[in-house]
Amino acid sequence: MMISLPFQLHSSLKNTQFKNSAGDQVFVDENRRSEAQYAIMNYLVFPNDTDALVKVGQFVPKAPLGQDFTVYEDVIVWGFGDSEVPSGVCSDSCHAGFRKTPLEGKAVCCFDCSPCPEGEISRQMDADQCMKCPDDEYPNKRRDRCLPKLVTFLDMKEPLGMTLAFLAVSFSLLTALVLWVFVKFQDSPIVKANNRTLSYTLLISLTFCFLCSLLFIGHPTTATCLLRQTIFAVVFTVAVSSILAKTIIVVLAFRAVRPGSRIRMFIHPRVSNYVVLICSGMQVIFCGIWLGTSPPFPEADTQSEIGHIILRCNEGSAFAFYCVLGYMGFLALGSFTIAFLARNLPDTFNEAKFITFSMLVFCSVWATFLPTYQSTKGKAIVIVEIFSILASSAGLLGCIFIPKCYVILLKPDRNTQKQTKNQRDSRRKIFSRAKRNTSSCGINRLEA
Structure with a gap:
């Protein structure tokens, strides 16, 4: 019989046994032991x-x-x-930390060794795929195992946190000292001429502006996340509103000296108080809506820095956060514009120039803050905001109050009623000269 199929040949050889030339018994059946060597x-x-x-x-x-x-x-x-x-393959083996990448158009045994992507590892040789590390771990340099991440935040004990806290406390004490000087010399002409109530309100709000930066330092909690942005927004709005009220009063006081002016009815302490209350009240409403809809909360940022888990406050609603900053910027721009237009008015102890410079510093700091805040990550975000708070508050304190303290403490001869009277007389001369010019223009028109 002729065998043509493989399984038929196998069945024929399955039970075959024979003796080789050495006399050893050879079995083809794999289930039987062979005596051959x-x-x-x-x-x-x-x-x-x-x-x-x-x-x-x-x-x-x-x-x-x-x-x-x-x-x-x-x-x-x-x-x-x-x-x-x-070698049985055309490529060398891939070590741990690498994965095999097949080569197009070549055999399966031919491949390249590619490093594992960022955040992934491979623990074995010739790995086909890399695996991701858990969120609380990160790959080592060789990318062959995961290491636990270090939990970090802007701590008061670290040098940078300690430095920022020291600056905040120092500036707040300096502001309190300026307030003490203004209270001690409250009956001096320079203090009385610039609305004592607004000056006190501005100095108190600046003190809290410096101190509110301390809420950004330390371990973030639910309470600190809720308070840091809202307190910062409210106290800064009170400060900017006080400056806006000061600027408006300067302009109104200049307009009111004109004969027959109806603006005198607005030269009242309550007007400045209403400006501060209304502007600050609007910010309180914005913050209340923010806290009621999407409030800030603490979170662990595992992506910003390799090897670290950043504990920070999530703003909740980014739109609400920028609305609060935008409203504050709107008040600051309004104060800057009015003060700039009134900077050359011949008012007694005119502080419009000082307000112009202070608002220029304030707006520059926060205009720089926005792109920097967007481009930074991790712990640097908190540092940028603290620096902006301290720099803008120091700008307001230095530009508005330090020149006045210089006159009060070191140049008392300029802080007298005589100096006030001379400035008022010069202002009356300017008005009378302007009035004569106006009358002469009218006569010239009639003669023509």
Whole structure:
């Protein structure tokens, strides 16, 4: 019978047994033990074009386990005189921290070794894919294992946090000292001429502006996250509203001295108080809506810095946060515009110039803050905001009150009623000169 199919051939050989030339019994059936011993031969080709079979090992089925298979590796010759074992693949193995990348158009055994992407690792050789580290861990430099992240925040104990806290307390004490000077010399002309109530309100609000930056330092909690932005927004709005009221009073006082002016009815302490209350009340309403809809909350930022978990406050609603800043900026721009237009008015102890410079510093700081706040990450965001609070508050204190303290303490001869009277007389001369010019223009028109 002729056998043509493989399984038919296999069934024919399955039970075949025979004796070889050495007299050993050989069984083809894999389920039966063979009594034969095998020699492992290495085929060699010599330079003189001769060849030979050299025994390089043997297989003895009856030998104890571990001694049944013997190979003499130092005798084996691979290829054309090469003693190294040839590789079964066309690419080297990929170490831990790398993954295999197949090469297009080549066999499966051909690949490149690519480093694991950012945030991923591979622990084994020839890994097909890398695995991501948990959120609280990050890869080491070799990207073969994950390490625990370090929890961090702007701590009061670290040098930068300590420095910012020291500056905040120092500026608040300096503001309190200026307030004490204004209270002690409250009956002096320079203090009375610039609305004592508004000056006191502005100095108290500036003191809290400096101190509110302390809420940004330390471990963020639910309470501090709710308070830091709202208190900052309200006290800064009170300060800017006080400056706006001061500027309006300066302009109204100048307009009111004109004969027959109806603006005198607005020269009243209550007007400035209403300006501060209304402007600050609007900010309180904005903050209340913010806290009622999407309030700030503490969160752990695991993405900003490699190897660190940044504890910070999420603003909740970014739109509400920028609305609060925008309203404060609107008041500051209004104060700057009015003060700039009134900077040359011949009013007694006119502080419009000082307000102009202070608002210029204030607006410059916060105009710089916005792009910097957007481009920074992690702990640097808090540092940028604290610096902006301290710089803008110091600008208001330095530009508005330091020149007055200089006159009060070091130039008392300029802080007298005589000086006030001379300035008032010069102002009357300017008005009378303007009035005569106006009358002469009218006469010239009639003559024409």
